[in-house]
Amino acid sequence: MKSDLTIVGFGIIGAMIANTLSDYINDITIIYKYNDKKSASYHSFAWINAYDKPPHYYNKLNLDSMHLWHDLYKNNFVSDSEIKFGGDLRLYENSNKIDNLHKLINSENNHGIKFLEIHKAKNDENNLLLDNFNYAIESEYDGWVETDALINKIKKRLLTKRNIKFINAEVKNAISKDNNVKYLELDDRENTKISSEMFLFAAGFQTSKIASMLGIYLPQIISPGIVISSKPTNKVLNKYSSINLISENHIPHIHFRQNQDNQIICGIGSQDDSQFINPKEFTLNLHAELSKYVKQKIEYSGYKYGLRVMPKDGLPIIGLCENSNVYIVMTHSGVTLAPILAQVIKSEIVDKQLVSEIDFYRMKRFYK
Numbered sequence: 093m094k095s096d097l098t099i100v101g102f103g104i105i106g107a108m109i110a111n112t113l114s115d116y117i118n119d120i121t122i123i124y125k126y127n128d129k130k131s132a133s134y135h136s137f138a139w140i141n142a143y144d145k146p147p148h149y150y151n152k153l154n155l156d157s158m159h160l161w162h163d164l165y166k167n168n169f170v171s172d173s174e175i176k177f178g179g180d181l182r183l184y185e186n187s188n189k190i191d192n193l194h195k196l197i198n199s200e201n202n203h204g205i206k207f208l209e210i211h212k213a214k215n216d217e218n219n220l221l222l223d224n225f226n227y228a229i230e231s232e233y234d235g236w237v238e239t240d241a242l243i244n245k246i247k248k249r250l251l252t253k254r255n256i257k258f259i260n261a262e263v264k265n266a267i268s269k270d271n272n273v274k275y276l277e278l279d280d281r282e283n284t285k286i287s288s289e290m291f292l293f294a295a296g297f298q299t300s301k302i303a304s305m306l307g308i309y310l311p312q313i314i315s316p317g318i319v320i321s322s323k324p325t326n327k328v329l330n331k332y333s334s335i336n337l338i339s340e341n342h343i344p345h346i347h348f349r350q351n352q353d354n355q356i357i358c359g360i361g362s363q364d365d366s367q368f369i370n371p372k373e374f375t376l377n378l379h380a381e382l383s384k385y386v387k388q389k390i391e392y393s394g395y396k397y398g399l400r401v402m403p404k405d406g407l408p409i410i411g412l413c414e415n416s417n418v419y420i421v422m423t424h425s426g427v428t429l430a431p432i433l434a435q436v437i438k439s440e441i442v443d444k445q446l447v448s449e450i451d452f453y454r455m456k457r458f459y460k
């Protein structure tokens with residue numbers, strides 16, 4: 093089986109890239125594990141944001157991508173079933189972070205983040221119990237994505253195209269010669285071999301493992317994440333699409349939103365792995381913390397936990413492996429970044445134009 097391009101991975105990144113490239117490339121094979129409960133897109137809090145993501149060029153990449161999500165909504169590529177805008181409301185109990193917030197808000201990279209009168213914020217979200225909070229900021233362009241719904245929608249669209257083939261299997265091995273992948277071996281009964289002019293690996297956390305089959309080292313750190321959900325409730329958020337609460341409590345930073353099924357989805361701001369030591373106990377504590385801030389009683393429903401895609405320095409790894417037919421895309425904040433990455437990769441693969449904005453993210457930084 094030989095195609096022009098093989099994409100491994102159909103999480104939010106692989107799906108958005110495949111969707112864009114399908115308009116330009118004749119013959120694309122997409123390999124992924126159907127209904128993969130380990131994928132980051134399945135676990136994601138999926139908040140579209142560009143909140144304080146240093147360095148400034150990485151913040152800008154996120155910001156530009158946020159605006160692309162708005163364009164995709166205006167152009168009817170995503171609808172209210174897959175995306176929600178409304179902005180993020182961020183509340184602080186204490187003033188100890190306020191100096192930094194002033195710096196952030198006054199920086200030239202700031203777009204759309206501003207201080208808000210605390211009484212107004214409390215009034216806007218009057219289904220919440222926010223008495224302890226004294227400072228508020230708003231990020232007006234933020235939103236979130238129903239990742240599973242969007243990935244399924246893109247798949248349906250691609251299934252109508254004659255140039256796209258989906259294979260539900262796991263890549264077990266990659267055989268290469270002179271830096272070029274000759275073929276991928278799948279774990280199906282036939283041990284199918286997939287050859288292609290070019291290979292794009294967007295396999296999330298597993299990208300490092302696949303790259304290592306080719307002798308390419310893509311360092312990642314282990315970054316577990318947990319998100320809990322409630323049973324469907326009445327509408328809790330009046331104005332904003334997400335809320336971040338920064339307190340001095342046992343869990344000092346929680347964020348939550350209400351999904352299209354009216355479940356409240358809640359995660360924590362930090363990425364430490366204490367949550368993994370006893371995930372069940374942690375999630376019940378998180379639910380108790382969330383319940384403190386919502387006037388109506390909310391019932392715990394369950395949790396998802398998995399690994400973030402987390403390159404060692406926290407920045408994306410994007411680009412062609414040198415002198416090779418392999419293109420790599422792996423990143424945290426992949427929900428926010430998916431639209432801009434799809435555009436960048438179209439320029440680099442289809443138009444053969446190197447995009448200087450992603451020079452910071454090329455993998456050669458690990459080989460200095």
Ligand SMILES: Cc1cc2nc3c(=O)[nH]c(=O)nc-3n(C[C@H](O)[C@H](O)[C@H](O)COP(=O)(O)OP(=O)(O)OC[C@H]3O[C@@H](n4cnc5c(N)ncnc54)[C@H](O)[C@@H]3O)c2cc1C
Pocket residue numbers: 100101102103104105106107123124125126128130131132133134135136137138139140141261262263264294295296297298299302316317318319359398399400401421422423424425426427428429
């Ligand atoms: C708890 C949590 C909260 C997060 N919150 C946010 C947030 O608020 N905002 C934000 O922007 N980002 C957030 N992220 C990050 C974001 O979810 C990820 O960056 C993004 O989902 C990565 O998408 P992906 O398509 O690269 O990878 P994945 O979603 O992991 O998809 C990988 C794909 O590769 C396939 N695959 C893997 N290995 C193989 C193989 N060997 N053979 C074949 N197929 C394979 C899988 O089946 C899957 O289709 C969060 C992540 C987590 C875990």
